[in-house]
Amino acid sequence: MDLKAYLEKKRVQVEEALEVFMLQPEGLLAHHIDAMRYSLFAGGKRIRPILCLAVCEALHTDPEPYLRLACGFECIHTYSLIHDDLPAMDNDDLRRGKPTNHKVFGEAEAILAGDSLLTYAFELLSEPIVGNGLQPDDQLEIISLVARAIGPLGMVGGQSLDMKSEGHKISFETLRYLHSCKTGALITAAVQTGAILGKADDEQFAALTTYGKKIGLAFQIVDDLLNVEGSAEQLGKAVGSDEKLDKATYPSFFGVERTREMAKDAVDGAISSLINFDTQADPLRELARYIYYRKK
Amino acid sequence: MDLKAYLEKKRVQVEEALEVFMLQPEGLLAHHIDAMRYSLFAGGKRIRPILCLAVCEALHTDPEPYLRLACGFECIHTYSLIHDDLPAMDNDDLRRGKPTNHKVFGEAEAILAGDSLLTYAFELLSEPIVGNGLQPDDQLEIISLVARAIGPLGMVGGQSLDMKSEGHKISFETLRYLHSCKTGALITAAVQTGAILGKADDEQFAALTTYGKKIGLAFQIVDDLLNVEGSAEQLGKAVGSDEKLDKATYPSFFGVERTREMAKDAVDGAISSLINFDTQADPLRELARYIYYRKK
Numbered sequence: 398m399d400l401k402a403y404l405e406k407k408r409v410q411v412e413e414a415l416e417v418f419m420l421q422p423e424g425l426l427a428h429h430i431d432a433m434r435y436s437l438f439a440g441g442k443r444i445r446p447i448l449c450l451a452v453c454e455a456l457h458t459d460p461e462p463y464l465r466l467a468c469g470f471e472c473i474h475t476y477s478l479i480h481d482d483l484p485a486m487d488n489d490d491l492r493r494g495k496p497t498n499h500k501v502f503g504e505a506e507a508i509l510a511g512d513s514l515l516t517y518a519f520e521l522l523s524e525p526i527v528g529n530g531l532q533p534d535d536q537l538e539i540i541s542l543v544a545r546a547i548g549p550l551g552m553v554g555g556q557s558l559d560m561k562s563e564g565h566k567i568s569f570e571t572l573r574y575l576h577s578c579k580t581g582a583l584i585t586a587a588v589q590t591g592a593i594l595g596k597a598d599d600e601q602f603a604a605l606t607t608y609g610k611k612i613g614l615a616f617q618i619v620d621d622l623l624n625v626e627g628s629a630e631q632l633g634k635a636v637g638s639d640e641k642l643d644k645a646t647y648p649s650f651f652g653v654e655r656t657r658e659m660a661k662d663a664v665d666g667a668i669s670s671l672i673n674f675d676t677q678a679d680p681l682r683e684l685a686r687y688i689y690y691r692k693k
Numbered sequence: 694m695d696l697k698a699y700l701e702k703k704r705v706q707v708e709e710a711l712e713v714f715m716l717q718p719e720g721l722l723a724h725h726i727d728a729m730r731y732s733l734f735a736g737g738k739r740i741r742p743i744l745c746l747a748v749c750e751a752l753h754t755d756p757e758p759y760l761r762l763a764c765g766f767e768c769i770h771t772y773s774l775i776h777d778d779l780p781a782m783d784n785d786d787l788r789r790g791k792p793t794n795h796k797v798f799g800e801a802e803a804i805l806a807g808d809s810l811l812t813y814a815f816e817l818l819s820e821p822i823v824g825n826g827l828q829p830d831d832q833l834e835i836i837s838l839v840a841r842a843i844g845p846l847g848m849v850g851g852q853s854l855d856m857k858s859e860g861h862k863i864s865f866e867t868l869r870y871l872h873s874c875k876t877g878a879l880i881t882a883a884v885q886t887g888a889i890l891g892k893a894d895d896e897q898f899a900a901l902t903t904y905g906k907k908i909g910l911a912f913q914i915v916d917d918l919l920n921v922e923g924s925a926e927q928l929g930k931a932v933g934s935d936e937k938l939d940k941a942t943y944p945s946f947f948g949v950e951r952t953r954e955m956a957k958d959a960v961d962g963a964i965s966s967l968i969n970f971d972t973q974a975d976p977l978r979e980l981a982r983y984i985y986y987r988k989k
Binding site for chain 1: 716721722724725726728729776779781782799800801802804805807808809811812813815816819820821828829830832833836837840841843844845846849850852853854856857867870871
């Protein structure tokens with residue numbers, strides 16, 4: 398299959414859905430909605446909603462009625478980027494080549510734009526879905542698992558631990574836990590949501606959960622690698638100069654070569670977990686490989 | 694009825710429920726959970742969860758199974774206070790006589806503690822409620838109405854508008870809209886949630902919605918009055934010296950006397966809306982009066 402064409406088709410579909418389901422900048426709150434839209438439409442790859450939709454398809458379920466719900470994952474991802482970029486956090490000026498939200502709208506508005514995107518995600522997740530056989534208790538379960546994944550013991554907790562760990566030596570166990578919260582939990586939640594929407598049985602749900610966890614891990618390991626390689630290019634220094642890094646990363650524990658093997662292992666594990674799925678799951682298999690080979 | 698005893702009994706009940714349903718500061722994320730708990734257990738009056746429970750009772754429904762869900766409103770209220778106090782927003786050092794969250798835990802952790810409290814609220818709102826006859830679609834409706842009330846067109850939008858209006862002349866219409874979003878929406882949502890939990894019919898739901906909106910309005914008008922009177926006491930100047938205020942308030946538009954009348958009108962309107970409710974709604978009636986006569 399042609400993953401590039403698949404991703405592009407799905408990205409356009411998600412982009413169109415976001416345009417339909419996101420608020421328009423009108424009335425007294427136009428400025429606030431502009432701030433939300435600025436980051437939401439800053440050109441993301443839309444991997445999390447696409448994962449959710451692709452899992453539906455792997456389970457032979459038409460994902461079309463769930464586009465609005467899937468958009469919730471992009472709102473959550475965008476909120477997390479806006480808050481992570483804030484001066485009090487990573488203090489980043491650029492994101493995807495554009496000035497960060499607080500650089501354009503100021504710090505107060507950036508905090509609020511993030512708050513609203515998070516809240517709006519729950520609006521998208523909780524609105525009734527008409528004519529598709531999804532039961533309200535399934536939808537409640539989705540909201541509950543998403544909230545758990547992105548809250549104090551999930552994504553936000555991971556970011557807190559990341560902040561707290563900066564400049565300190567941390568163990569590999571702490572790093573692994575931090576990654577699983579900060580990056581893995583939302584990706585796994587998107588996959589699990591697709592599994593519920595596609596009416597996965599227990600065995601399928603477990604297999605897809607493993608898939609989600611493994612690609613979440615691979616995603617973060619490759620992120621670490623790209624950061625090292627990126628820095629190396631910028632600094633003109635050898636790749637893997639661990640002592641130059643002030644943050645714990647997979648390469649700082651294992652070196653670049655072993656880290657790349659670990660990423661490969663995670664991707665292989667993700668693909669193996671789909672052994673009982675037919676060719677409808679090929680996009681999921683290709684997505685796992687894509688995570689390993691991606692360049693940004 | 695003895696409102697003081699009622700409020701104290703309910704406050705203790707909510708306090709105990711918060712203790713049961715809030716996370717404990719354990720493991721790697723103990724610091725983060727400490728930051729959440731610091732503000733959550735800083736001695737609030739718990740008015741929003743109490744309103745939700747009191748509405749249940751007004752509808753002859755035992756609110757006990759809904760304590761966890763009602764705690765969600767306190768998490769949301771606390772998150773909004775933490776973010777409002779941030780240096781980039783109102784830059785307050787004290788809240789309820791104690792150092793604000795960012796003064797104790799730093800700005801990054803305060804932002805994250807707020808994010809987690811908001812997210813945790815949706816966890817509390819979405820967990821299955823056992824053995825009480827609440828239908829999953831009713832619970833979905835609650836989540837949806839809460840998300841709308843506190844999102845971009847509700848509470849967060851109101852705070853954004855408030856920030857944007859600082860130092861500018863705004864019309865009374867803008868002030869009224871700002872208040873209805875920033876303060877009124879969450880209070881109304883707590884009341885409407887109680888109405889759904891108590892299986893209100895359409896007429897009861899409409900009456901309770903009016904009640905919620907009117908007490909939300911009264912709450913904000915009285916807040917404005919207390920601020921003016923508080924400043925006056927502190928500054929040793931005459932009450933109602935509008936020109937000293939750099940923020941638009943009800944007294945700055947109408948003077949203190951007319952503002953007090955407007956608060957009284959709102960409270961009377963709230964009480965009138967309950968005309969078809971029996972004595973089980975007396976706590977709601979007394980709560981409306983309490984808002985008018987409160988001193989802080």
